[in-house]
Amino acid sequence: MGIFLKGHGNIDFLKVVKKQRMMNDILKMHNVFFTIFRNIASIIYKIFVYSEKYYYVSQGSAEKKVLFLFCHDVHTFRPDCTSMFIETAKVIDKENYDIIALKDKKGISFIFTFQLCKLVIIWLLTLIKEKIGISVGLYILREAIDCYFAKMQISSLVNESSIKLLVLFYDADSRDNYFSQYFQQLNIPTATLQHGIQLAPRKGLEDNIDFAGIEFGCFISNYYLAWNEFTKEEAIKAGIKENQIKVLGISKCIGINPLLKKENSNVIGLILDGKYEEENNIPMIRLLNQLCVKYNIKYKLRYHPDYKGTEYLDYIDARYCIATNKRETLNDFLSSVKLCIVANSTVLFELEFYSVPFIRYSSGNLKDKFVGYSGISFNNYEELEKCYLSIIKECVIVPRYMENIAYNYRRFFESFLSCKSNAK
Incomplete structure (x- = not known):
C-alpha cells in the first residue's frame, strides 16, 4: 500500500513520512490534540506563506x-554536519559537482497559494479515500506542501539530464526521502551518507529511538555510504542488500586537520552519551572520579550536542575535572x-581515525551499542584501572582506520561520471 498524490508523480508519501511515524509510535505522543492543532496551523501557514x-x-x-x-539551511543546521556534507562534495573536482541547499526566506505568492489550495483539497480527498488517520494525514499534507514547493525550485535550478548521481545527507528525513524517490524515477541513482552511528533493530529495545533501526528502516536510496565494516554488518542485519552498501570511511573526517597534541598532557577525555543512553554517563563519571583521585590526574568532559554543558556538574569532582567549554571543537x-573514555558515542569511530587511545565503557546490557566490538573495555573500577595502566605502560597505539577516505569517496563519485553503468 502506498499514498500517491497529484502533482508528485509516483512518490509514496507513506515512505516520505515513515521516520516521523516510527518516532511517534516509539515516543507515544501523549498530547495528540496539540500535535494535530500544530500541524493544522502549520499547513494553513504554508499555504499562504512560503518560508524556504x-x-x-x-x-x-x-x-x-x-x-x-x-x-x-547551511547557516543554522549543525555546523559539523554541514561541514561534513560540503567537504564530502569537495573530494571531486569543482566543475564536476553542484551543491544545492536551502535558506530561510519568507514570501507570499497569490498564484502559488491558489494552486496549493486546489491541490490540498485534492490531496485531502485522496487521504480520506485511502482511510489515512488524521495524525498521519496531517504529516503527509504538511510534507506534500513543502516538497511541492521544493521540487518546483530544484527543477528550475537543475538540468536533470546532466546529473549522474544524487547524494543526500540522510534519506530517512522526509525531504531527502522525497528527492531520493524523485530522482530515481528520473533514472538517476541516489546515495545517502552516514552521519552517525546507525544500528539494526535490537530486540527488546523497540521503544528506544537509537535501537529501533529507524535509519535503515527508512532507507530508500540506491546506495548507502557506510563509515566502516561495523555499520555494514548492522545494515545487512536490518535487511539492506550487501551490494547497496559501500564502505568508504568516515566522511566526517574528510578535510579535517591533524591533531596537534599537547606534549606531556596527562588529561583523560570523557565522551558523554546522548539522552537516549544517558544512564551511562553518571557511572562513567563516578568511576573516573575514583581513578583520578588515586592517580592524581585530571579529566574533562565532552558533552553531546543536545546538552547544554551543565547537566553533570553535581557528579564531577571539581578538584580533578577541568572546566568544560561547550564550544570547543572535537579536534x-x-x-x-x-586518552579517552567512551561508551555509545559515534566519537568512538573518530577516535580510531585520529589514532587516539580509548577505553570503552560497556554497560553489559542491551543498550550497549558496540557489543562485540574489538578493543579494550571496562564495566567496573577494577577493569577501568587495569585498562588505564595498560595504555599508560604499554603505550597502546590505535591503528588509523582507512586513511584514504577522500580517495574512496572520490573514486565512488567519479565512477558515475566516467561510465554509463553504476558503481560496482
Missing part, C-alpha cells in the same frame, strides 16, 4: 555532474587529552 528558498552553494560547469542536495578536545 533553494540556491546553489556551488555550481559546476561539466556536462556530467554529481548533485549534492542539502535539504537544510581541539582530542588534542588536549592523552
Whole structure:
C-alpha cells in the first residue's frame, strides 16, 4: 500500500513520512490534540506563506555532474554536519559537482497559494479515500506542501539530464526521502551518507529511538555510504542488500586537520552519551572520579550536542575535572587529552581515525551499542584501572582506520561520471 498524490508523480508519501511515524509510535505522543492543532496551523501557514528558498552553494560547469542536495539551511543546521556534507562534495573536482541547499526566506505568492489550495483539497480527498488517520494525514499534507514547493525550485535550478548521481545527507528525513524517490524515477541513482552511528533493530529495545533501526528502516536510496565494516554488518542485519552498501570511511573526517597534541598532557577525555543512553554517563563519571583521585590526574568532559554543558556538574569532582567549554571543537578536545573514555558515542569511530587511545565503557546490557566490538573495555573500577595502566605502560597505539577516505569517496563519485553503468 502506498499514498500517491497529484502533482508528485509516483512518490509514496507513506515512505516520505515513515521516520516521523516510527518516532511517534516509539515516543507515544501523549498530547495528540496539540500535535494535530500544530500541524493544522502549520499547513494553513504554508499555504499562504512560503518560508524556504533553494540556491546553489556551488555550481559546476561539466556536462556530467554529481548533485549534492542539502535539504537544510547551511547557516543554522549543525555546523559539523554541514561541514561534513560540503567537504564530502569537495573530494571531486569543482566543475564536476553542484551543491544545492536551502535558506530561510519568507514570501507570499497569490498564484502559488491558489494552486496549493486546489491541490490540498485534492490531496485531502485522496487521504480520506485511502482511510489515512488524521495524525498521519496531517504529516503527509504538511510534507506534500513543502516538497511541492521544493521540487518546483530544484527543477528550475537543475538540468536533470546532466546529473549522474544524487547524494543526500540522510534519506530517512522526509525531504531527502522525497528527492531520493524523485530522482530515481528520473533514472538517476541516489546515495545517502552516514552521519552517525546507525544500528539494526535490537530486540527488546523497540521503544528506544537509537535501537529501533529507524535509519535503515527508512532507507530508500540506491546506495548507502557506510563509515566502516561495523555499520555494514548492522545494515545487512536490518535487511539492506550487501551490494547497496559501500564502505568508504568516515566522511566526517574528510578535510579535517591533524591533531596537534599537547606534549606531556596527562588529561583523560570523557565522551558523554546522548539522552537516549544517558544512564551511562553518571557511572562513567563516578568511576573516573575514583581513578583520578588515586592517580592524581585530571579529566574533562565532552558533552553531546543536545546538552547544554551543565547537566553533570553535581557528579564531577571539581578538584580533578577541568572546566568544560561547550564550544570547543572535537579536534581541539582530542588534542588536549592523552586518552579517552567512551561508551555509545559515534566519537568512538573518530577516535580510531585520529589514532587516539580509548577505553570503552560497556554497560553489559542491551543498550550497549558496540557489543562485540574489538578493543579494550571496562564495566567496573577494577577493569577501568587495569585498562588505564595498560595504555599508560604499554603505550597502546590505535591503528588509523582507512586513511584514504577522500580517495574512496572520490573514486565512488567519479565512477558515475566516467561510465554509463553504476558503481560496482
